[in-house]
Amino acid sequence: MSNDIFVITEHMDGKFSDVSFELVGKAKELASALGGQAVAVVVGSGTASNVFASDSTIQVDDTALSQFNPEAYGKVIEALVKDKSPRLVMFGWTATGMDLAAWLSARLGVPCAAYVKNIGADLTMSCQAYGGKMSADVAPEGDMAIAAVLAGSFPVEAGQGSTAATTMASPVALDGLKTKFVEAIKPAAGDVDITAQTKLVSIGRGIGSKDNVELAEELAGKLGATVSSSRPVVDAGWLPRTRQVGKSGLKVKPKLYLMLGISGAPEHLEGMKSAELIIAINTDKKAPIFNVAHYGATADLFEVAEAMLELL
């Protein structure tokens, strides 16, 4: 056992995501409190990894790891963690981390906390569960734990640096994988780019049906804004994927983000919390979005939108 804190970093097309730096910064703080090292772990192929402020960086290099492959990455990380026995293994609660954290926990019989927002020096973790409506403090048993941390929980800068990476070959054989990366999927082109708009009228499940999207379009038209949305609106086929704001959608930072019927789940907040002016209309006075919006009203979105149309 060691008191080291491992951060499983993530990268695409040679670029590390912000969450990797956020976690390395936090890992440094925890490692110095525990008397261990903050170790950045890079799984990849030929990735330039001298970018972290970690105490050390381990780069596992193999051509089979050039693209994210949950099976291959899982095997590598499991072998590495078994060998080095860190005190804590940190993942981002992201598209890639979500494939690995709980899997590793079940493989190793080690506790895992997800939706983590903060971690104390005693490794008590604060988790933002139940769609952001509850915060739970949980303490992991045993000598090793796994934390899957929400993106945006810590500052990026604290993790940026230039620690040289130590490259090693994969600790496990990577032939005979059942999972094969076929190709990258690129975003559909041709629609408006919501990340380039200064004003967005953003609709959520509260809009109720495809027919009602028109009302939002009309309001947006009057405001010189574009309509964007939460994920369920896109999943229901009411708007194209290009309009989705959030974790699996796009990150936006408009001057105005007017929200109609969006609850404010953490996955949505990831995409819009730094908008300059956030106004939320929601019938639920306890909707988590009211903790983030600058202005809010507990009201029916249809009534408010209709009334705004009369005034504009």
Added chain:
Amino acid sequence: MNIVVAIKHIPSIADDLPVKGNNVDFDSVDFVLNEFDEQSIEQAVLVKEAVGGTVTVVGVDMIGELDGVLHLALAKGADKAVKITGDDPAADSHQQAKWLAEAIKGMSADMVFAGVQASNDLDGQIGPMIAAHLDMPYIGGVSSVEVAGDSATVNKEFAGGVGAKYSVSLPMVVGVQASTKPPRYAPVSKVRQVAQTATIEKVAPSGDAGSGLTFKKMAPPVVTGHAEMIEGSSKDVAKKIVELLKSKGLA
């Protein structure tokens, strides 16, 4: 094709969540199907419709009210329903994943579907843990699945429309983010009919696997800020928003 869908019955977040001790007061909340499980059931039925086979839906009965959820799944095209008589509303994802994996072991599944996450997955999701127990590969964040022969092609989403296509030799576990087509609607009359005729297989929970997490506290998040609330009728609200936007040169 033997398709299994592992589902979670979870506390509804539509209303306030009452707290008892250091956890949710499970006696005073409504339980609902995890929203991503609706997508996962649909995706399983779509695969069955494309290549043939059976869809078995299996979940842990947390509070003795899973039948309604299972009937709905059957009305939407699932063929068999199984409930694990856990009867422990506090059973965490680790425990449920273990029970589910034990139940699925005997089903010779070619594919196991699970919702990509649930809002109460404080200790991680059941999908990757079931995969770990069954020694099958896992891919989550999936928004399309096609099966040909003994392999599946799945699209995984990263962010902003960027994703990756993977080919996986079966069996595998898929964590569904969204089904290829939006979940179908089952008319109430059909659900009622299913409820009268369907049999739900009961399985006793088997295997132990706690999360190893001790709950210290459960409470609504401490908020650092709160929106300035605009009071009054909807008309008043509209008026004040328009004034605000005009004052900032945004309307």
